[in-house]
Amino acid sequence: MNNRKRKVADIALKLFTEKGIQQTSIQEIIEKANISKGTFYNYFASKNDCVADILEILRYDASQQRIALQIGKDTQDREVFIDQITILMRLNEERNLHALFEAILFSNETDLKKLVLQHRVYELDWLTNRLIEIMGEDIREFAFEGAILFYGMLQHILFTLRITNSTYSLKHLVSVILSYLELIIPQMKQNGGLMLNYTAVDLLRSNVDKNIKTLPEIMEFADKLQQNYSFNEEQQDLFDAIKSELQRERVRKTVLQPLLKPLQQSFTDTPAESQVHTFTNMIWYFLKTT
Secondary structure, eight states, rough: OOOOHHHHHHHHHHHHHHHOOSSSSSHHHHHHOOOOHHHHHHHHHHHHHHHHHHHHHHHHHHHHHHHHHHHHHHHHHHHHHHHHHHHHHHHHHHHTTTHHHHHHSSSOOOHHHHHHHHHHHHHHHHHHHHHHHHHHHGGGGHHHHHHHHHHHHHHHHHHHHHHHOOOOOOHHHHHHHHHHHHHHHHHHHHHTSSSSSSSHHHHHTTSSOOOOOOOOHHHHHHHHHHHHHHHHHHHHHHHHHHHHTTTTTSSOOOHHHHHHHHHHTTTTTTTTTTHHHHHHHHHHHHHHOO
């Protein structure tokens, strides 16, 4: 997302959290951002599309910070894991998104509810995969349910702390609740039972349109990108490195992920900026599902 579009999204988020999504008109966003109606619709197809982009910005920011934390560290480092979980929560709090989510979930807006569900499933998938990395492959069967239990405990404790105006440390909360989960998952394994069966999990996933692209689709988009825009040497080197990694029999996430942000940054304020952002997002979502 280019800087101008992101600025409009930030202004829209501020209005949404202050007034509510339904109570905020597109005209108000246009006036506050000092842009034309045509510019708004060039950026977003609708107000809901604007909300979708706001959530994508949040996920992208969290993803980049999480990747940066893990570079050069052991994937099983518990402190890094705690910091990675805390990042998204801190971003949520800084942007007051928890209030926005609650308002959406209690509304009659089906499309907006789906966006929040999508956002939460992304985060559940991330936590599931990290739990497996931290605790071992043998918990895979129980990891998704464990992720749900983790966030359920965390959200209700945070809710109680907020309404009682209590002070708290996000990192401390995450650490304590993770210690509970580290006791619960071995018990789940020992009992051999799950409260959620695979059918329920599949139903949850089927209700979320993830817009995931296949590898051939990503490579086709890359070819069009190369045909339509001229690259300088730095851009070409990064682009070639990413394409080369995608063409490997086994795509190495730890090699590929750190290349995405530099590629985006190298195209800042160029005609290809928006298309390159789309390209890196396609790869990011693809990596989350493989």
